[in-house]
Amino acid sequence: MRPDTQAIHSGRATTGWEHIPMVDFSTTYRTGSLEEATASIDVLATGGEPQGSPVYQRLHNPTVARFEDAMATLEGTSDGVAFASGMAAISALLLAAKMRGNHIVAIRPMYGGTDHLLSSGLLGVEVTWCTPENVAASIRPETSLIVCETPANPTLSLVDIEKVVEQAGSVPVAVDSTFATPVLQNPATHGATIVIHSATKYIGGHGDAMGGVLCCNEEWAQSLRQVRIATGGVLHPMCAYQLHRGLQTLPIRVRAAQESAMVIARRLQDHPGVERVYYPGIPPVQSAESILGKQMKGPGAMIAFDLKANWKGAVVMMESVRLMTPAVSLGSTDSLIQHPAGLTHRVVEASGREEGGIGPGLIRLSIGLEDLEDLWRDLDQALNKTLGLVEFLASDDPVEVTSTQEDELLVIRA
Numbered sequence: 001m002r003p004d005t006q007a008i009h010s011g012r013a014t015t016g017w018e019h020i021p022m023v024d025f026s027t028t029y030r031t032g033s034l035e036e037a038t039a040s041i042d043v044l045a046t047g048g049e050p051q052g053s054p055v056y057q058r059l060h061n062p063t064v065a066r067f068e069d070a071m072a073t074l075e076g077t078s079d080g081v082a083f084a085s086g087m088a089a090i091s092a093l094l095l096a097a098k099m100r101g102n103h104i105v106a107i108r109p110m111y112g113g114t115d116h117l118l119s120s121g122l123l124g125v126e127v128t129w130c131t132p133e134n135v136a137a138s139i140r141p142e143t144s145l146i147v148c149e150t151p152a153n154p155t156l157s158l159v160d161i162e163k164v165v166e167q168a169g170s171v172p173v174a175v176d177s178t179f180a181t182p183v184l185q186n187p188a189t190h191g192a193t194i195v196i197h198s199a200t201k202y203i204g205g206h207g208d209a210m211g212g213v214l215c216c217n218e219e220w221a222q223s224l225r226q227v228r229i230a231t232g233g234v235l236h237p238m239c240a241y242q243l244h245r246g247l248q249t250l251p252i253r254v255r256a257a258q259e260s261a262m263v264i265a266r267r268l269q270d271h272p273g274v275e276r277v278y279y280p281g282i283p284p285v286q287s288a289e290s291i292l293g294k295q296m297k298g299p300g301a302m303i304a305f306d307l308k309a310n311w312k313g314a315v316v317m318m319e320s321v322r323l324m325t326p327a328v329s330l331g332s333t334d335s336l337i338q339h340p341a342g343l344t345h346r347v348v349e350a351s352g353r354e355e356g357g358i359g360p361g362l363i364r365l366s367i368g369l370e371d372l373e374d375l376w377r378d379l380d381q382a383l384n385k386t387l388g389l390v391e392f393l394a395s396d397d398p399v400e401v402t403s404t405q406e407d408e409l410l411v412i413r414a
Helices: 003-009 034-045 062-075 086-098 112-120 132-138 161-168 218-231 237-247 250-269 310-320 350-355 372-384 387-393
Strands: 079-083 103-107 126-130 143-149 173-176 194-198 212-216 274-278 302-307 336-338 362-366 399-405 408-413
Touching: 003 062, 003 250, 034 218, 062 079, 062 212, 062 237, 079 086, 079 218, 086 112, 086 143, 086 194, 086 212, 086 218, 103 112, 103 132, 112 143, 126 132, 132 143, 132 161, 143 161, 161 173, 212 218, 250 274, 250 302, 250 372, 302 310, 310 336, 310 362, 310 372, 310 387
Parallel strands: 103 126, 103 143, 143 173, 173 194
Antiparallel strands: 079 212, 194 212, 274 302, 302 362, 336 362, 399 408
């Protein structure tokens, strides 16, 4: 089946007469004979699939398993393992990698939560940050994983997965493909071992269900289930049902939002309040020319841009939008606007933000399904309110530093 058909039908096999698979809310299950239950526990505890009774929801749940099967089908992997959130999935991945080696290579920029977890030392792994070109030089004998995100959060920079995999050699590569979704990109077909999704975003698509999923081979799935069983980061059956349902409209939602995003990105390029637009397919987004069409089927529905009025402009714009919702997250049916340096990437150390190109005037948009012209009117009126600041800050009046905003100087002209 082609991907659009798979999105609707994958993971929907039923055992009865129902058209839609029912939700299994059981927290515990009848165990049958003691011998059968013991055998099932032995398999489940080592990350295997249940042989008989699932025993307990933390060990296995049929509703979650259907969602995992659907995601694996869409990403072209043999297995999928779902978690309570995207960060629960990332945490499990790093813990599973640590069992293989204590060193991880990571490429910036990436989601602020992932960056923070890697840099914090909370999980006891050592991290080397590098560029896509320097992966091979960063690998050590104890390197167990290479992690990247493409398109990257929040600057939409692109990573050529095949080139990273080539440099990685025998070291597995994990790719966060949340922005692209399985509709626009399938990292496993380009050599990635693990595909990461914050299912809270486009997969669910309506901003009302949280989850994360890792699509991978059987060996990694077994390790990830072991971590999930031990740490308890399980996906609730109701969320699994909602995320699975979201897959049915995923291709339509992604393409419709992308169509609007392409127009808005071009208009932002021409707006006098915008310094630079970050959007795949619009220069100077890294490697877009070679990656679009080869690795990605389209540029997506995420946009970022630098304001000429910098931090103060961001403050004004975030307070001026009326249709777009000022909020973190992305991939919902409604459009969201947020300030990465102050919100999603606030936890990233200042040097990491600078290295990733996340400045004080950077704004990130998640384009939804509203009417294109309604969205543009809202953005245009909010951007126009920053123009006075641009003229003010560009004047020749004396400059006096009156306060600081974290690492950036807040400059007020007399």
